[in-house]
Amino acid sequence: MTMWSWVLAACALAYALKLVGHLVPDRWLDDPRVGRMAGTMTVGLLAALVVMNAFGSGQALAVDARLGALLVAAVALWLRAPFLLVVVLGAVAAGVLRLLGAA
Amino acid sequence: MSHAVPRPLRSSPGLRIGLSVALATGLYGISFGALSVAAGLTFWQTVALSALMFTGGSQFAFVGVVSGGGAGASALGAATLLGLRNAVYGMNMNALVRPRGWRRLLAAHVTIDESNATASSQTDPLEERRGFWAAGLGVWVLWNTFTVLGALLGDALGDPGRWGLDGAAVAAFLGLLWPRLSGREPVAVAAVCALVTALAIPVLPPGVPILVAAVVAALMGRSPRGGGRDRVASGGGAEAAA
Numbered sequence: 001m002t003m004w005s006w007v008l009a010a011c012a013l014a015y016a017l018k019l020v021g022h023l024v025p026d027r028w029l030d031d032p033r034v035g036r037m038a039g040t041m042t043v044g045l046l047a048a049l050v051v052m053n054a055f056g057s058g059q060a061l062a063v064d065a066r067l068g069a070l071l072v073a074a075v076a077l078w079l080r081a082p083f084l085l086v087v088v089l090g091a092v093a094a095g096v097l098r099l100l101g102a103a
Numbered sequence: 104m105s106h107a108v109p110r111p112l113r114s115s116p117g118l119r120i121g122l123s124v125a126l127a128t129g130l131y132g133i134s135f136g137a138l139s140v141a142a143g144l145t146f147w148q149t150v151a152l153s154a155l156m157f158t159g160g161s162q163f164a165f166v167g168v169v170s171g172g173g174a175g176a177s178a179l180g181a182a183t184l185l186g187l188r189n190a191v192y193g194m195n196m197n198a199l200v201r202p203r204g205w206r207r208l209l210a211a212h213v214t215i216d217e218s219n220a221t222a223s224s225q226t227d228p229l230e231e232r233r234g235f236w237a238a239g240l241g242v243w244v245l246w247n248t249f250t251v252l253g254a255l256l257g258d259a260l261g262d263p264g265r266w267g268l269d270g271a272a273v274a275a276f277l278g279l280l281w282p283r284l285s286g287r288e289p290v291a292v293a294a295v296c297a298l299v300t301a302l303a304i305p306v307l308p309p310g311v312p313i314l315v316a317a318v319v320a321a322l323m324g325r326s327p328r329g330g331g332r333d334r335v336a337s338g339g340g341a342e343a344a345a
Contacts, residue, residue, distance in 0.1 A: 006175030007148050010165055011155035013179070014186045018158075019211040021193020022202075037324035038195050042223040043289045044296035044320020045188070046280035048313045049216060051300040054273045056312075061304055069270030070277060077281045084123040090274020091127075095267030 065097035109229050117230035121221045121237025124279075127271045128159070128217050129245020134268070135162055136253020142170030146254050153250035157243060158215050161185040164309060181308070188313050192219035199223070199231045213239025220279040292323050 001009075028034060054070045055061045072093035076086045112118060132153060139149040144166060152162045161182035168178040193214045199222050202210040218239035225231045284290050296316040303312035 001175060003144065003148065003169075003175055006179050007144070007151055007165075008155070010161070010179040010182045011151065013183045014156045014158055014161055014189070015212060017183070017186045018189045018193050018214045019208070021190035021195075021214065022197045022207055022211045024194045024197060026197075026201075033325065035198075037321045038198060040288075040292045040324030041191065041317050041320045042195065042219075043280065043283050043292045044316050044323070045191070045313065046220055046223075046276060046283070047293035047296040048300040048316035049220070049276045050273065050280060051297045052304065052313060053269065053276055055301060056304050056309075059305060059307075059309060061301060065267075066270055066273050069267070069273045073274035073277045076274075077278060083120050083275075083278050086278045087123055087127045087271050087275045090277075091267035091271035093267070094270025094273075098267070 062103070064103040065094040068097040068102065069094040109227075112233075115230060115233050117221065117225045117227075117232070117234030118237045120224060120279075121218075121234045121239075122241050124217045124221050124238045124275055125241025125245050127268075127275045128242050129249055131159070131268050131272065132246040132249030133253035133256070135159065135166070135246075136250040136255070137257055138163070138170070138253075139166040139250075140254045140257055142166040144169060149254045150247070150251060153247045156182065156186075157212060157246070158186050158189055159246070160216075160309070184308060184311060188216075188317065189214055191314075191317055192216070195219055196222060196235060199228070200235045210235070210239070213243055215239065215242065217242050217275075220276065224279045224282060288323075292320050295323065296320050 050070070054066045055063065057064075069090040073086050073090045076089050081089070110116070135153065136149055139152065139162075140146065144152075152165060156162055156165070164181040164185045165178045168181050169175075173181075193211060196210065196214050196219055200210060213236075218235045221238035222231045222235035225234050280293060284293060296319055299319050300312045300316045303315050307315065
């Protein structure tokens, strides 16, 4: 197969996965237990995404300038900063730390 | 949920958070474009991945395997493994957003980390919907625009980490999680899942730790301990945008 066919096949599979989730019957979703699980799953997935983005480096953990971004964002959120400011501060923290020589 | 008058679009927290997330993530497309071309994919293959696959983690995995000299089949395998979580998001988004008709097909395409997270950060059904579409469509437009830019500029830009963009992603996901951490149970779920992810990253293929965390979180939600509904208990979604 050519690279083009692999690209398009992978794209089709990615879309199929998204669609399968959307096509789960509604009556499953009306079960209150499913609602509870969706709630805890959202929290769990977000926490996992934070860790993956802050410490993940391929198949390894790494502590680098992103830890600074995480701490600065946490302080900003604790001080009730608006979302966009939190995001900008995270970028600035990581950028400045790298400028100062952090990995 | 019986809520007060819907907020006008101008002061919609869902829309505002969605667009902020879109900006933070969309800019990162520049690094994908540059990496993909450097990995040996053509300009149009790069563009196709962003427009059609449209799930950042899988796209990075695909070009990562190709640049490491891997076969097309393993690139497809890695990308698909990473995309599994989108099926979970799809289920979640179908429950919150409930798109109908042709919108279902479009909603499926823009079901990604960011749109799922933005919609979930809201508690009002209308804001959930606005957040989903703002983040989903917003990221699509910006992600593709910056992919094209990255593919054209190539290596001239260097490592996007130097611009602190990876720090922006960390802050954005923490910002989406934060308002949901009211009460003991969500904090416990977040702490356990964060730990599970950290432990799983070194031993499992990229993308799979997220799935493990999802399963752990679902199991924690299944046990009736604590009672009540977290989605309602979180309630702080609007404050994040205030």
